[in-house]
Amino acid sequence: MNKLVYWKSPLIDNLENWIKKEHPHFLPEWDILLKKDLELSQRAGFNRSDNSTLDRKGKFNTIFHTQTLLPWIPFKEYPRESFSDCMFESAQLIADKGKTIDFFWSGGLDSTSALLTFNELGLHKQLHIIIGGKSESSEIFEKFIKGRIDYTIAEGWDDTSNLHAFYGIARPDKHVLCSCNEFDIMFGGKAHFGGRGVKVENPYSWKIKRRYYTSRHAWNNSIDFKGDWVDIDNYMPFVMQPPLEKWLCNHVINENIIYYDPTDESWNHKDWFSTGFSPNAPGQEHYKKCKMPLRDFLYMLTKDEYISYHQPKVASSVRLNPRGPSPWYGRIHAITNNGDIVTNDNFYDFDWTNYIIGL
DSSP, X not given: OOOEEEEOTHHHHHHHHHHHXXXXXXXXXXXXXXXXXXXXXXXXXXXXXXXXXXXXXXXSOOTTOOOOSSOOOXXXXXXXXXXXXHHHHHHHHHHTTOSOEEEEOOSSHHHHHHHHHHXXXXXXXXXXXXXXXXXXXXXXXXXXXXXXXXXXXXSOOSTTOOGGGGGGOOOTTTSEEEOOTTHHHHTTBOSOGGGTTOOOOSHHHHHHHHHHTSSSGGXXXXXXXXXSBOOGGGBOOSTTSHHHHHHHHHHHHTTOOOOBOSSGGGTTSHHHHHHSBOTTOTHHHHHTTSOHHHHHHHHHHHOOHIIIIIOOOBOHHHHHOTTSOOGGGSSOOEEETTOBEEOTTTGGGSOGGGTSTTO
8 A cells, every 4th residue: 555644635626526537436435534534633623624634553544544754652651851851862863864954943932942952962053944034033043043053044025925935945855854843732732723713621632633633744844845755754843753752741641731722712813814923812821831841941041031931922834924825735735655746747647546545
């Protein structure tokens, strides 16, 4: 059975049209599978119409028999390590690939903490930092990045630009693909800003999201990559490295995690939609009480109280360019387990009966 390691929603429409035309007798079964995927996606706290689930245990088969690239870390108690040690160990595991690390930095709490972890270990020269326009921490940029670390700022961030410049910078064929997208969900956040209205107030929801929701996000940062092949072994989200994930399992078992939703009833506020920044949203104060281990770690490295404890939550993907086309419509529709990239140009070159369960 051929598999995919990544796919996104536009593939559904293309594939459904193809099945209707080429294999109409398979369509009823495909519809059943789609409904199962969507039901699980909603259970995981994702209220969009496209599928975003991927079972890291490998027991639940999605329509396209998608496989996970991240090892499953069983939910149990692990030997105790300090949070700082787990941050450093995770950064070192990524660097041990011996490749340039395409690292996405917004200037927020998560990406700045990871950035300074690499820096503290003297690994900063291995980084290629990708920045989508103006960062949230100009001080960090001036002090730690400018003149010290290779970086690229996506061009054309104005009212007429779109997100595709940003999502086309990474080189997952040659470089490690390292994002911090997963920090929110792993530290008790709801699915993401698209999951507004979903309640995440119990450990069960955290377990579902960790198992089904965290295994594909980093690929989204490269969906406009112009190549035809990627090295799937380059997929290395920062917080999903085993040392940190084991620490988080202990954190949940000890009932120390704080579940949060910075958008809550204020999501419809125009500031969220227009800029990704709503500092006075009611959920912001609750958000600032969360991720305390990460906040304390960042303060240890910087002694900066503002960026460690008081900087508001920003919706980075909205902030980048709220007026541009959605990033869900990037060049890449899917990536196979061989690293081959599926696009509009080669979509019909694939025999999809080898990928769809039951066909």
